[in-house]
Amino acid sequence: MILNVNVITPSKTIWNAPSSEVILPTSTGQIGILSGHVALVTFIKVGVMRIRYQNTWIPIFVKSGFAEIEGDIVTVLVNDAERGDRIDPEMAHTDLEKAQEQLNQAQNSLEKIRAQLFLKQARARDTAAREFPYSLQLDIPDPTASKNTTVSALTMIEHL
Helix, strand or coil, rough: CCCCEEEECCCEEEEEEEECEEEECCCCCEECCEEEEECEEEECCEEEEEEECCCCECCCCCCCEEEEECCCCCEECCCEEEEHCCCCCHHHHHHHHHHHHHHHHHCCCCHCCCCCCCCCCHHHHHHHHHCCCCCCCCCCCCCCCCHHHHHCCHHHHHCC
């Protein structure tokens, strides 16, 4: 069986294609989703979600949000997201180094909290960029290519 997976931000649809499996970074750890999964609504934390597409794992950086699993439909609504192949690996690594330096230089608790959040995001973006299987020739669907497949985040929230 196949899952219908949608990853949506307030400004765009990142993914709208079938998948055989999804791994979500949730507040209680990583959750694997297969066809026939029990209905679920869960909080998504900053991290890397993985979508199994054409027998290959596609990493997607996600900021916090929610995921709904109902039947074989997985809907992920997040504040921001980027597919691994859309992230410049060198820039992501540079951002990771800057984030680590910010944390090292933080002088009070507020600066440390902000630096830790920036580091968590930078680490997830770097991971998504590094894990993308660039050497494979994948025909990854572009969700923005077809207007009738794009679903607004507001429409998806109304269905939750």
